[in-house]
Amino acid sequence: MPAIAVVDDRKTDRDTIAKVIMSTLKALKQDDQWTVVADAPPPKQRDVIQWMDEHDAAVLLTDWRLNEGSKDNRAVNYEADALIAEIRKKRPTFPIFVITGFASEASKNLQDVEEVFDRSEFTKQIRTLLPRILRSGGRRHVEQRRLLAELDTLSRKVANGKATKQERLQLESLQGHFQSEAPLITQLDSILSELEAAADRADALQRKVAAKVKR
16 A cells, blocks of 8 residues: 655654544545555665655655754754755655745755645645645556566566566666665576576486496
């Protein structure tokens, strides 16, 4: 089930947003199609992609000032600008919305997001705003499923030794998209060749042993 991901350094705020979204999903009869995951910002902004993938996030709602508080009491040492930039490196079209108490200022500084919501107005206008968020997330979810299906098809072709050079390059690109930490699947064809060669050597050795036994 696709998720609406909420990132905020203040637990009370993110829990409130998550509850409001969940109750609205229920009112809109969408709670069987969407879920909500809320968390503090990852310690390092580069970890956000992995976190989103783990939760099947199709859309992100993030606070802008993720490092509010005194210098010794900050959740992270970056703001949403850095988080957004990190996502855009891998997911240029991923839908990102910002919820903040500084909407006017954020709108001037954030050009690469779908929309900036005023925190004080978000809960009041949730019945109007959520459908827009769901439409963006829905388009993303469909695209994600298509890419996963393509990844599966290409992986099977490579594993069976039937992939073309272009298809192996496409697979590498998709693996980069999903930040696969496993060895490249495109290496499987060479691994399979090595195993087949080892099996041939084992068969040859077995035949030699059998011949000597007969003597």
